[in-house]
Amino acid sequence: MRTVREVGEFGLIERMRRRVRTAPSVVVGIGDDAAVLRGPGAGQRLLFASDMVVEGVHFLRRRVPARWIGWKALACNVSDIAAMGGVPHWAVVSLGLPRATPVRFVDELYAGLARCARRYGVALVGGDTVRAPQVVVDVAILGTAERRRLTLRRGARVGDQLFVTGRLGGSYRSGRHARFLPRLAEAQALLRRVRVHAMMDLSDGLASDLWQMSRASRVTLRVEAARIPVARAGRTVYHALMDGEDFELLFAVGAREAARMPRRIGRCPVTRVGAAVRRGAGVELLRRDGRIAPLLPRGFRHF
Amino acid sequence: MRTVREVGEFGLIERMRRRVRTAPSVVVGIGDDAAVLRGPGAGQRLLFASDMVVEGVHFLRRRVPARWIGWKALACNVSDIAAMGGVPHWAVVSLGLPRATPVRFVDELYAGLARCARRYGVALVGGDTVRAPQVVVDVAILGTAERRRLTLRRGARVGDQLFVTGRLGGSYRSGRHARFLPRLAEAQALLRRVRVHAMMDLSDGLASDLWQMSRASRVTLRVEAARIPVARAGRTVYHALMDGEDFELLFAVGAREAARMPRRIGRCPVTRVGAAVRRGAGVELLRRDGRIAPLLPRGFRHF
Numbered sequence: 330m331r332t333v334r335e336v337g338e339f340g341l342i343e344r345m346r347r348r349v350r351t352a353p354s355v356v357v358g359i360g361d362d363a364a365v366l367r368g369p370g371a372g373q374r375l376l377f378a379s380d381m382v383v384e385g386v387h388f389l390r391r392r393v394p395a396r397w398i399g400w401k402a403l404a405c406n407v408s409d410i411a412a413m414g415g416v417p418h419w420a421v422v423s424l425g426l427p428r429a430t431p432v433r434f435v436d437e438l439y440a441g442l443a444r445c446a447r448r449y450g451v452a453l454v455g456g457d458t459v460r461a462p463q464v465v466v467d468v469a470i471l472g473t474a475e476r477r478r479l480t481l482r483r484g485a486r487v488g489d490q491l492f493v494t495g496r497l498g499g500s501y502r503s504g505r506h507a508r509f510l511p512r513l514a515e516a517q518a519l520l521r522r523v524r525v526h527a528m529m530d531l532s533d534g535l536a537s538d539l540w541q542m543s544r545a546s547r548v549t550l551r552v553e554a555a556r557i558p559v560a561r562a563g564r565t566v567y568h569a570l571m572d573g574e575d576f577e578l579l580f581a582v583g584a585r586e587a588a589r590m591p592r593r594i595g596r597c598p599v600t601r602v603g604a605a606v607r608r609g610a611g612v613e614l615l616r617r618d619g620r621i622a623p624l625l626p627r628g629f630r631h632f
Numbered sequence: 633m634r635t636v637r638e639v640g641e642f643g644l645i646e647r648m649r650r651r652v653r654t655a656p657s658v659v660v661g662i663g664d665d666a667a668v669l670r671g672p673g674a675g676q677r678l679l680f681a682s683d684m685v686v687e688g689v690h691f692l693r694r695r696v697p698a699r700w701i702g703w704k705a706l707a708c709n710v711s712d713i714a715a716m717g718g719v720p721h722w723a724v725v726s727l728g729l730p731r732a733t734p735v736r737f738v739d740e741l742y743a744g745l746a747r748c749a750r751r752y753g754v755a756l757v758g759g760d761t762v763r764a765p766q767v768v769v770d771v772a773i774l775g776t777a778e779r780r781r782l783t784l785r786r787g788a789r790v791g792d793q794l795f796v797t798g799r800l801g802g803s804y805r806s807g808r809h810a811r812f813l814p815r816l817a818e819a820q821a822l823l824r825r826v827r828v829h830a831m832m833d834l835s836d837g838l839a840s841d842l843w844q845m846s847r848a849s850r851v852t853l854r855v856e857a858a859r860i861p862v863a864r865a866g867r868t869v870y871h872a873l874m875d876g877e878d879f880e881l882l883f884a885v886g887a888r889e890a891a892r893m894p895r896r897i898g899r900c901p902v903t904r905v906g907a908a909v910r911r912g913a914g915v916e917l918l919r920r921d922g923r924i925a926p927l928l929p930r931g932f933r934h935f
Contacts, residue, residue, distance in 0.1 A: 356677060360785075361848070362715040362832055363681035363773075365677050365784075366677060366679075367677065373671060374659060375670070376666040377667045377758065377772075377774060378667065378724060379724040379726045379759050379760050385765060386763045386765075410665075410666055413668070421772055423684040423770045454680060455680065456681075456682050457682050457770075459689065463765060465684070465768050467770040469682050469726075471774065473671075474668075
């Protein structure tokens with residue numbers, strides 16, 4: 330079995346280059362000091378983000394096929410751009426690999442990256458390939474959004490209704506944490522129909538992410554246990570609140586807009602889960618017994 | 633001594649946020665799903681690159697102070713943008729850290745990043761902070777270049793003269809590999825004065841990087857041993873050719889432009905080291921004894 334050591338850096342870059350499609354906006358892609366891109370038009374904003382996945386922390390090589398590691402590394406970045414109300418265009422991939430990594434593993438990882446890139450209209454335009462004690466994949470992504478459609482975390486207002494896409498919890502158990510479909514089309518469809526005050530993607534778990542939106546918007550968010558859509562693998566509301574890596578959208582819209590919110594966008598369920606109830610940061614859970622309990626910002630702990 | 637585990641992800645992000653200056657072009661910086669940036673004007677190209685540095689591979693924690701690890705992680709990206717004829721504007725930082733990392737180490741690393749950012753006019757606008765078995769820093773950078781000033785690797789022509797900035801070799805021994813000053817001002821000054829056909833930064837070692845330019849430009853490059861500027865820590869022409877991590881500029885200009893090339897740009901020496909001698913990829917060394925020997929694409933091996 331050939332290893333990364335035998336193929337070398339340039340061999341790896343060449344393998345990647347063969348797999349990626351380019352786009353009209355890419356003037357110079359993989360292979361120079363930097364990619365050269367045609368910038369966006371007037372009235373557009375650039376969106377810039379990165380996400381790192383590390384072997385042994387975010388995935389185990391023996392449990393997640395290389396193809397899905399590659400998919401996940403790009404998909405979580407696409408999810409970030411979607412949650413801003415934007416469309417992704419370009420990405421660079423920094424890849425750390427042990428010397429003894431089978432080339433086949435790298436090929437599969439690239440295949441996953443390339444597949445996700447094609448599906449979401451992203452051109453892979455460069456990056457870095459280095460040695461590392463374990464597999465590390467860091468993707469940086471660039472997208473654009475129309476100025477007036479930007480959806481930040483900080484726009485939720487008192488009286489807004491809170492919605493989530495999809496179903497939450499059990500993402501690791503079901504393998505969805507790697508194979509998920511970022512809600513790009515759903516976010517775009519949503520923004521064409523209603524005015525969204527605040528939006529973010531769910532990565533650390535609903536409880537923790539509610540705190541993020543609450544702090545950024547300086548409003549108290551209350552979610553209703555009976556309304557939270559629990560994924561089959563999530564089993565309980567507790568897991569739906571705490572598990573993380575759902576990569577669904579959480580968003581806030583005004584009460585009038587909420588009344589005409591569709592129950593589905595395409596095949597994706599959209600569920601009202603709560604509301605912004607008063608000023609000042611805080612997150613509360615309306616339990617099934619009618620009591621209101623504070624919800625602590627737990628969820629996925631990185632450290 | 634407080635560790636990363638005690639401070640947690642949000643504590644770390646907050647520490648970073650406090651250190652960075654923003655810029656008028658940054659609409660939303662650290663803390664949302666993605667940074668929001670004002671795009672470049674017409675006639676400008678976006679430049680997009682990333683570079684990853686890994687503990688144990690690119691630096692040893694006990695030998696390189698955290699401040700210089702941070703500096704290096706950003707500086708090598710600035711060097712990439714400079715080599716394209718561009719100016720850097722924004723960067724995102726993905727940081728992998730072991731749980732037991734002292735917070736002080738992270739603070740120092742951020743300080744190095746922030747210092748490099750200030751010096752080169754880069755706004756740090758976001759990124760990711762995750763757990764990893766050793767320190768990994770991946771920086772993705774965005775810059776702009778005027779279309780007509782873009783300098784790729786692929787523009788060298790037969791008859792062009794080759795130049796390098798600074799002195800080469802011994803970068804690891806002297807510590808310059810982490811503390812170097814990317815040649816941003818020098819590249820910009822150069823492009824104002826002369827027409828540059830091809831340019832790149834020297835990262836894998838002159839011999840290996842000459843091959844990159846040669847292949848991209850499809851010309852044979854010949855360097856003269858007697859002309860190669862050797863750094864004090866480099867000692868020999870061999871090290872100047874092979875050591876890598878010089879982060880100096882290698883560039884090709886037409887013969888007429890070469891005749892009026894200054895010997896210095898500011899305090900930085902500019903040295904003619906060879907020429908593009910004929911069509912077809914290849915790299916040759918004119919030895920001191922007058923013989924011409926092929927130069928193999930060795931230098932820093934990543935794997």
